[in-house]
Amino acid sequence: MRDPVVVKIFSFGQKWGFYPNGPDDKTLQFIVDVRGKIPDPAEHFPALADGTTPEVRRWVLGQEGVGEWLDRLVQTAEAWFNEAYLGGYEGINMFFMCTGGFQRSVVVAEEVAKKFALWDTVSVHGPIVTHVTMPLAIAQKMATLKNSTPK
Secondary structure, X not given: OOOOEEEEEEEEEHHHOOOOOOOOOOEEXXXXXXXXXXXXXXXXXXXXXXXXXXHHHHHHHOOOOHHHHHHHHHHHHHHHXXXXXXXXXXXXXXXXXXXXXXXXXXXXXXXXXXXXXXXXXXXXXXXEEEEOOHHHHHHHHHHHHHHHOOO
């Protein structure tokens, strides 16, 4: 029996200049830009409401067509996982990108992770979720709020 495939899921924001390194020969990797599929929720919520906030999650997941799109995305991720498992790869990296890496990509990463968490732990190790640029977005938003507060 082979070792489980390590599943790593990342959210990130394009505006921060982060871009994933290419995979090695033991890891499959794919990148999904969610900006064209999900409207930006930023104008509907307080500045520090990120993609882990229940209200933001409900809003993102409630947008027209997002549920069906996520179902197709998970099917694609499952196909990539099967390729990794059957192909002898050690891991699969999934990157989800939006503008700031704060709301939309976070919600999608968390939703995909929930699906993989239900899988057989004999074949899956993880998922390990990392919100790469969310700390940068939070720091920027906090600084902006601080600087806009009257003294």
